[in-house]
Amino acid sequence: MRNVYLSEQPLEEARQEYLAFLAREGALAPGPPEEIPVIEAAGRVTAAPVFAAVSSPHYHAAAMDGLAVRARDTFGATEISPLTLRVPDQARVVDTGDPLPEGTDAVIMIEDVHWTAEDAFEITSAAFPWQHVRVIGEDLVATEMIVPANHVVRPVDIGGLLAGGVTRLQVHPRPRVAFIPTGTEVVEPGGPLRPGDIVEYNSRVLGALVQEWGADFMRHDIVPDDYGRLRAALEQAVGTADVVVINAGASAGREDFSAALIGELGRVVTHGVAIKPGKPVILGLIQGKPVFGIPGYPVSAVLNAELFLRPVIYARLGRVVPPRRRVSALLSRRVVSPMGVDEFVRVKLGRVGDKIVCTPLGRGAGLILTLIRADGLLVVPRFNEGFEAGEMVEVELLRPLSEIDETAVVIGSHDIALDMLANHLKVKYPGAGLSSAHVGSLGGLLALRRGEAHLAGTHLLDEATGEYNISYIQKHLPGRGVVLLNLAYREQGFIVAPGNPSRISSFEDLARGGVRFVNRQRGAGTRVLLDYHLRLAGIGPEQVDGYGREEYTHMAVAAAVASGTADCGLGIRAAASALGLGFVPVAEERYDLCILKEYWDKPLVRRLLEVIRDPGFQAAVQALGGYDLRDCGRIMWEQE
């Protein structure tokens, strides 16, 4: 019985049922309070309200440098009839913070007295009682509540507690989370890798998350797929931790294994929740401890931890998970999602004009890079088959909006120099960012037209004129103000296995049979270049094996060749060099940035321009190989 899940409960139902069950079992209550020094309490959560033991100030303190007096001695002083007071009988010099001398009840600022002798001064206005005095308890009064229970202690709270005479306080203990990585094929990072080896890094991601959430993390060694050993590991974890996570391999067989074991030692409450990714999650309980079976794909593991583990940790800290900030965004591409599951789509966001544009990233559960690149999560609810391009959608932010506001959005053709640009921008302007989405040159121009980006990377050859980009812009962005800025000339050529074993040197070779080609997607400049040369050579697409296999980036083409799934692809030299592949140059082409004029004077674009013209950036691109930077940063053409 494979791929059989005990249930596919809707997310909210599964979560609420499980949390309610844990609450009934007492598994959500914080552990016995721990007493710690206040000076070590930052980030901890109070287990009881804290009341001031002393008042602050604890004495009447001068609030200014000046002279402490008895207010009633000063009554009657005016500009016309100044009054003279004598030190020390009627007044005493005090500095800010000094206790008020016995019998005095006001301070006259030093600037407001006129010395008439060594020990005498004149004043021209009366002091009122308690002026410039910080009276006892002005800040806080003994017995006053400084912070309530279930309060996360911040740096300023530490100050208030110490001011109130409190040096130790009761906090909730950090929940201890044990993590058991399992799988015979799972290996520690850093060693040499054989096919089939899966690098264990989920424990490191979840470990860092769990610590961020206020818990302690204990990682078990990797346990192979052996029932007895996994059982022993689980029993040991349940004996020492408050919460246990088993990170199963990704296959259904494995989860059943975990589920059976949890069921044997305790109880499986839910196995399988209608979410994507992360569906095969197991929610259980052993000896009063919450136990999670979390699948192996990294995106599933992170999502499951956020959805199910985090609320448990927070509950045990007397807290609730704060909701993520949401923004409305314009969806740039259609998103189709199966009915019946809540799907969590990672998205890039960019502020373009007055709206936020949302572009979905890859959906696979194995793509950790999509979590790294994501600015937000778009949740497609289970009663919904998805959203159309151009729809407004609600997105949960994974990055502060202020960061997204400072990010330039480039959509279009991919070039490795753009990664370099993003890096150099971050070095020069740490607050700025460059976000790129790769949809090919034409896709970039169309995205500009739809207002989804500030600029587009494009290298579209006009076969009639031999000129790059201009005719395409005139056609697809008629009447829009743009600046066409050169980034680089670059070599395009055949990316082949090292040593060029298939001996590919011309476009004719693609049609000779036995050569598996990997193509770029329609609308990509490289695809236009291929079609142009195939036509020149009189070769039809049907003659090229693999013409229909489309990849979206140069690196994906190079990876296909490196992996042996293709013998040849058309792409730039930098991609071939990066993977140690062979390269047969066939053309030089111009790669430009098409920048909408409305953003030309904005800091977003000004900063980019500054970095593009920076010799350090240009040297880094030069070092990639295959680039000519003779026009880098030059305006090639403008359209009003």
Added chain:
Amino acid sequence: MRNVYLSEQPLEEARQEYLAFLAREGALAPGPPEEIPVIEAAGRVTAAPVFAAVSSPHYHAAAMDGLAVRARDTFGATEISPLTLRVPDQARVVDTGDPLPEGTDAVIMIEDVHWTAEDAFEITSAAFPWQHVRVIGEDLVATEMIVPANHVVRPVDIGGLLAGGVTRLQVHPRPRVAFIPTGTEVVEPGGPLRPGDIVEYNSRVLGALVQEWGADFMRHDIVPDDYGRLRAALEQAVGTADVVVINAGASAGREDFSAALIGELGRVVTHGVAIKPGKPVILGLIQGKPVFGIPGYPVSAVLNAELFLRPVIYARLGRVVPPRRRVSALLSRRVVSPMGVDEFVRVKLGRVGDKIVCTPLGRGAGLILTLIRADGLLVVPRFNEGFEAGEMVEVELLRPLSEIDETAVVIGSHDIALDMLANHLKVKYPGAGLSSAHVGSLGGLLALRRGEAHLAGTHLLDEATGEYNISYIQKHLPGRGVVLLNLAYREQGFIVAPGNPSRISSFEDLARGGVRFVNRQRGAGTRVLLDYHLRLAGIGPEQVDGYGREEYTHMAVAAAVASGTADCGLGIRAAASALGLGFVPVAEERYDLCILKEYWDKPLVRRLLEVIRDPGFQAAVQALGGYDLRDCGRIMWEQE
């Protein structure tokens, strides 16, 4: 020469000049990169871009449990003419994650095959090449940039780095911040306090902040006001740290002392910035290290650290300080601020109806409790004398808006039971909060009318009817739907020194001379009660010494008596008990919560109601003394 500042530069000018100066001196550049294990990198900042060393997956992996086949062997299979394949010649069983066997290029899901024999199965559709296969580099391709330089490493980045075969990386070293607390009168927390002693806690607040900001913190022992010893401490700090903070006493003399020393060992760039609080800050440099002289008042110290120290730490980490989120809020009270300075006013915020209401807290630089209570900062710019009540203002958030949205706002008369209510609410509903502002009973009703609160605490005696609150609500909230809910009956009486040395037992005693009274502000229920009884006794306000001295809370009245600045005040027993004072009961009064009907069914109010009716809460109030809870949680009256 006291109180003489070298300058009073506007904030932005001072900050930019100082940072530009530090940049020229090389004092903002990160230190030499440190190489650390990726698994310890959470929260650290990359010093260089990180590129994948291996692709992930590093082999063609089955993405499903099923049968690995050669796609071309499956061509032609349809519902009408199924195709039979044999294991192991034409197909191999694979689990998710398994490497694709040599010669295969696609996976057929286990659900899609029909076994016809032990070693043979039928399919009814063709597989296309690479279906259900995670090809090499699908997640990330060797040489691809995983994260740029100046990137704060998050948990998911750790996963991506390990997936890319990276186990160590270069990060910026944490800046080391040395902190020297100074002052002969400054003492460590926790010991017995003598008048004039100042508890040193700024180092603990700034230490926790600095660590939150990514720096290491080194605290020097307290240095008395001795030039030689301070100089030695400073030289030692400059020798071992990257950034030095001298926390001077609050008086101008002290700052001059620090400034002279910084000038002697290095350079004072700015002394005195036109901000409030925090004006006397010193910005300097010694041996290439930024050195700050920060005044002693806690609010000044925190503000100075935020404004000047934080950007320096962030720069040395290759980062910029993220701007705080801002919201528009309706100002509930007038704020007057001196021209020429940027003033930072701590405010409470509450979401009332569709707007956010902003109420200023105390302005003193010594009031750390205002930082603890604050939800936001209202900046009054230097070319502005303040804002009027009812104006919309921009507020920087110190707490997430989601938390403010879950906070019930009660404005009106203060009662200690409200603190208890806030605490019990937080225990029962960790995500909820109760924010109270104390403006007296009448002030509370007027705040309700203006839409600044959800409910008001009120105990206003109608002298004509002897009834509480109702006639005041009818007068000040005519036609508004409200529910009047009882919280408690409580004793009002004279709060006097322990043992009642002035022998005060009746209102007549207040007029007998030699008794210094402390009053509540106009509009307070307690003030109404006083006036009522004075009139009954035939006593005029001018006969009561201290009638004009107004405090805003019972605790402030009790504190005045405890400190000896008054002999007597009218207030509740709990306040007297809290400070160990004497109490002479004179009346029982009814303390109600006046709740706007529009919020009655909202979770904000429902949760409060649940806690008010909770026996645990009522027992805690009972234990305070002076309360009768016979009607606690009962609806006393309603107005449609």
